[in-house]
Amino acid sequence: MKAAKFEYSQPAELAGALQLLADLDAPGPIKVMGGSQSMGPMLNLRLTRPNKVVDVSRLAELRTVQAKGGTIRIGAAVTHAEIEDGVHAVLRGSMLQYVAGGIAYRAVRNRGTIAGSLAHADPAADWVLTLSALAADIELQSAGGKRTVPMDAFMLGAYTTQLREGEIIAAVTVPQLDAGARWGYYKFCRKTGEFAEASCAAVFDPQRKRARIMLGALDGAPQPLPGLARLVATTGQVPASDVIAQALAQVGDDPVKQQMQLAAVTRCLQQALMTPEAMIDQKEYAA
Numbered sequence: 517m518k519a520a521k522f523e524y525s526q527p528a529e530l531a532g533a534l535q536l537l538a539d540l541d542a543p544g545p546i547k548v549m550g551g552s553q554s555m556g557p558m559l560n561l562r563l564t565r566p567n568k569v570v571d572v573s574r575l576a577e578l579r580t581v582q583a584k585g586g587t588i589r590i591g592a593a594v595t596h597a598e599i600e601d602g603v604h605a606v607l608r609g610s611m612l613q614y615v616a617g618g619i620a621y622r623a624v625r626n627r628g629t630i631a632g633s634l635a636h637a638d639p640a641a642d643w644v645l646t647l648s649a650l651a652a653d654i655e656l657q658s659a660g661g662k663r664t665v666p667m668d669a670f671m672l673g674a675y676t677t678q679l680r681e682g683e684i685i686a687a688v689t690v691p692q693l694d695a696g697a698r699w700g701y702y703k704f705c706r707k708t709g710e711f712a713e714a715s716c717a718a719v720f721d722p723q724r725k726r727a728r729i730m731l732g733a734l735d736g737a738p739q740p741l742p743g744l745a746r747l748v749a750t751t752g753q754v755p756a757s758d759v760i761a762q763a764l765a766q767v768g769d770d771p772v773k774q775q776m777q778l779a780a781v782t783r784c785l786q787q788a789l790m791t792p793e794a795m796i797d798q799k800e801y802a803a
């Protein structure tokens with residue numbers, strides 16, 4: 517099947533794109549397009565039938581990455597591949613660079629954007645989980661102005677977000693981790709390049725004795741595991757399997773899924789706590 521007919525525009529400036537999206541008299545639905553990696557198939561299957569598509573993937577205003585005041589602001593249209601390749605020096609060696617390299621296949625990463633992934637809000641997506649663990653903020657913009665929403669509140673459920681009509685994601689702001697802070701990321705996929713069946717992201721700051729552990733690939737948004745996080749923050753140790761399993765029992769009751777989650781959480785924490793079992797040498801990916 518092929519997409520139904522739609523009008524395509526690629527404005528040269530963000531203001532122009534926002535103006536097009538604000539057109540309340542347009543004859544039918546208008547949709548923003550990023551890298552088209554999720555939207556392309558949805559258009560072809562006619563799961564979405566916009567009258568007009570506004571492509572924001574080439575807008576210079578959405579393609580910058582800047583470090584400022586202890587945060588990194590990543591433009592909406594920065595691609596997974598650009599983060600993977602360390603095109604922007606400030607992201608080299610980061611958790612984001614590590615995660616980007618494991619998203620889908622290179623062809624998808626070449627075009628897929630960070631904002632497209634967040635707006636699509638697939639519960640198994642990598643950015644949704646990683647940016648939750650990093651307590652990112654999502655910058656939303658429309659012709660009427662800007663607002664900022666914490667990642668925890670941005671995703672309302674599977675494929676559902678806070679985005680309103682005429683609004684786009686303009687950027688994502690991630691707090692920079694303190695020196696000495698560590699992270700872990702682990703996902704189970706049937707084969708390399710596929711969406712996760714169970715996934716976990718963790719950030720641990722031994723100096724501040726703080727930890728944040730998020731579980732992904734659920735029915736909806738990622739969920740925090742606060743009890744485990746407190747334990748990790750105070751002991752600096754990977755909790756025993758039965759303790760992790762107990763925490764996971766609060767999240768769901770499918771035994772197969774729980775087994776994958778148990779392994780994902782354990783391996784993620786081994787990586788974050790740099791135990792000898794850790795599969796990744798974090799010297800390469802330190803921040």
Ligand SMILES: Cc1cc2nc3c(=O)[nH]c(=O)nc-3n(C[C@H](O)[C@H](O)[C@H](O)COP(=O)(O)OP(=O)(O)OC[C@H]3O[C@@H](n4cnc5c(N)ncnc54)[C@H](O)[C@@H]3O)c2cc1C
Nearest residue numbers: 550551552553554555620628629632633635641642684685
């Ligand atoms: C074969 C395959 C395997 C994949 N595997 C993975 C995987 O393992 N992990 C993973 O995380 N992802 C995976 N993906 C998804 C991939 O990461 C996509 O890049 C991502 O979901 C969508 O990004 P995009 O820029 O292509 O957005 P698009 O497809 O262009 O848009 C997706 C949605 O986001 C909206 N949108 C786009 N940009 C904006 C914006 N700036 N503001 C507001 N709304 C916007 C669109 O309207 C649309 O609703 C896979 C995709 C494919 C095709």
